[in-house]
Amino acid sequence: MNSGDLIDGRFRLRDRLGAGGMSVVWRAHDQVLGRDVAVKVLSPALARDTARLAHIRDEARAVARLRHPNIVEVYDYGEAGGLPYLVMEVAEGxxxxxxxxxxxxxxxxxxxxxxxxxxxxxxxxxxxxxxxxxxxxxxxxxxxxxxxxxxxxxxxxxxxxxxxxxxxxxxxxxxxxxxxxxxxxxxxxxxxxxxxxxxxxxxxxxxxxxxxxxxxxxxxxxxxxxxxxxxxxxxxxxxxxxxxxxxxxxxxxxxxxxxxxxxxxxxxxxxxxALPGKAPARVPDRPARPAATVAISTAPHRRLLVLSGVAVLAAGSAAAVTLLPHSPTHVAQAAVPAAAPAPSLSLSVVVKKPECTVGFVVATADGRFTTKVNVANTGDVPIPAASLTFTLPAEQRLAAGAPGVWRQKGRTVTSRITDLAPGHDHTATVRGTSRGTSAPPRDFHLDGTTCRVALAVAQAAPAAAQSAPAAVPEPKDPPAPPAAEKKPKKTKPKDAD
Known part of the structure; x- marks a missing residue:
């Protein structure tokens, strides 16, 4: 298969993301739904093995049922020209x-x-x-x-x-x-x-x-x-x-x-x-940390990680860690009168507000920057189509954004995003010019809702294309164990990593 090929009349292959012993992974464009996907095409040798092909189909069905924000989603499975393939979410970063x-x-x-x-x-x-x-x-x-x-x-x-x-x-x-x-x-x-x-x-x-x-x-x-x-x-x-x-x-x-x-x-x-019904365990000998917001800038040659309020500025193996606390969030509770003079009760109405988090990957090189922005609905109520705004550093200017229409006025960038149900997210790509900085954007808002920065990476070079990891069998000849211990069974090698 080559760049430009069309699979099943739907998935147009664009860039080869990586290859392993069992498959090749392509970035492709889904011409039906209008989005980029990753298409993993399995090897011809694998396709000729009917037993393994059936096994892979069963596994594809099992993985397709997984729905979790930390798992790359499987969208579809098919066969083209006798070669089985999987259609998955593209994981940028x-x-x-x-x-x-x-x-x-x-x-x-x-x-x-x-x-x-x-x-x-x-x-x-x-x-x-x-x-x-x-x-x-x-x-x-x-x-x-x-x-x-x-x-x-x-x-x-x-x-x-x-x-x-x-x-x-x-x-x-x-x-x-x-x-x-x-x-x-x-x-x-x-x-x-x-x-x-x-x-x-x-x-x-x-x-x-x-x-x-x-x-x-x-x-x-x-x-x-x-x-x-x-x-x-x-x-x-x-x-x-x-x-x-x-x-x-x-x-x-x-x-x-x-x-x-x-x-x-x-x-x-x-x-x-997203661990339903399981609250994080308290660490007994370590006090809980306050919630935090992030306001960070970094030089072009350094790496910035912002993880749930922990800002990490790293150059090589050395790093400085800073916590940036803010005032705690107050949650309204329904109030019941202590003593009711009449048989009826009066309850105050609690309206849940939208909650959102954002994350981004910023890459700069040769006077240009690319930012992958992800907005997630982490609350319990849906967020209707809203205006997303954020502030770019003074050294950066917007050139284009996708999907949708993007505009910049002063240092504020604005676009519209689709409806976000609880637990769902939206990812966009913003490109522009930069005068020697990989500083991240800040001040993210969805209409009147301020979004908390949950995770970010800023780097001075474009993100390398991820390789397609290969399945690797156990090596052929593990050494004999000491005489007093049981000798491990030998297994037939297939590959090495």
Whole structure:
């Protein structure tokens, strides 16, 4: 397939986003609904395997039922020219693997990102879907959300964990119990989540292993090194990391509990995690933080992360963290008279107000900027079509925006967005000129509602196109264990990551 090809008379291929051993991912335009999508076309060799094709169809149905703000949505499945394909949401932004190239992240940043990954896993596990390939390359910081990508090798909890003699996954993130023939278990995703958290905090894996064989041996036989000292890191986060990395899957927390613990460590708004019926656990030895707003500018050569009121300005591996408190929000309560002189009662009426959050990714290069803006309805009431306004830095001028019509007057940019039901969001792209700054926009409003900044990334170069992660089988020849320990079973390799 090539750029410009039309799939099923509907999806026009545009740019190749990445490729792996099992598929190629394209950015395409849906000519029916008028939106950009990601189209994942599976390999011809895979299409000829009828057993695997049926397995992939079943998995596509399972993943298509997942609805969570931290999971990339699957829209459709089809076959074109004998090749099966998936149509998915396009996840804009930078992968966690890219963010980690500068070393460990500030602990607040690492915790907020990992909390959202844990929330995505909790939603999948609730539907009995196990991801099986949780790793930094499959986590994208995108607009107001962190997105978990690529459920291409996901499976239903309780199914056989091996397929056609292969163990699918990435050697660096394989739970030890996966190295034996067993069933698919959600606890294996939690193990990978612990490795994700460890690497984000420490900048490395919890053991020295440079080859796939060494990684396999470490998962089975080596206890992970403790986290290095991290200033300000709550003890609960370090304990959670150790529990997630337990060799015994029954000793690991479930993904929802992990998400709640991580959220409590940074006082993350529960609405961001969308964990129905599960309030974040309180951290007993750490006072709760006040809510916060963000007003940040950054030099072009630095990286800015704003995560739920925690502003992180990073240059290389060094970082400064600042909290910007504001006055607390007051919630009106219905008032009932203490004593009623008559049989009737008088109740004050409480009208719920709209609530919204925004996130953005700002990229600047060669005197131009591109900003991906995401607006989410985090309240309980619908937001009708509204005017979105925000303020650009003085050094930036609007050139174009999409979708819709965009205008700039002074430093204020205005556009209209569609209706937003509770839990839904809207993403737009704004382009313009910049005089040497990657400062983010600010003062976001939907008509009369002020939107809270939940997550932002500003960078001095355009976001790199995400690669399509490949499903990777277990390496062929894991080394023999010590004489006193059980020898792991050999599995047939397919690929390496």
């Amino acid at each position: 930078r992968t966690l693997a890219q963010l980690l190239t500068g070393g460990p992240l500030p602990w607040e940043t690492a915790v907020v990102i990992t909390a959202q990954v844990a929330a995505a896993l909790a939603a999948a596990h609730e539907r009995s879907v196990v991801h099986r390939d949780v790793k930094p390359a499959n986590v994208v910081v995108s607009g107001a959300r962190v997105k978990l990508l690529d459920f291409g090798i996901s499976a239903v909890s309780g199914d056989d964990d091996h397929f056609a003699g292969h163990l699918l996954g990435t050697p660096a993130y394989l739970a030890p119990e996966r190295l034996e023939h067993g069933v698919v278990r959600p606890a294996t995703d939690v193990y990978a989540l612990g490795l994700l958290l460890y690497r984000a905090l420490a900048g490395r894996q919890p053991w020295a292993a440079s080859t796939a064989t060494e990684m396999v041996r470490a998962h089975r036989y080596q206890e992970p090194h403790g986290l290095p000292p991290v200033a300000g890191l709550p003890a609960e986060v370090a304990r959670l990391c150790r529990r997630c990395l337990s060799k015994d899957p029954d000793q690991r927390p479930d993904a929802a509990s992990a998400a709640a613990t991580l959220a409590a460590a940074v006082s993350l708004d529960p609405a961001i995690l």
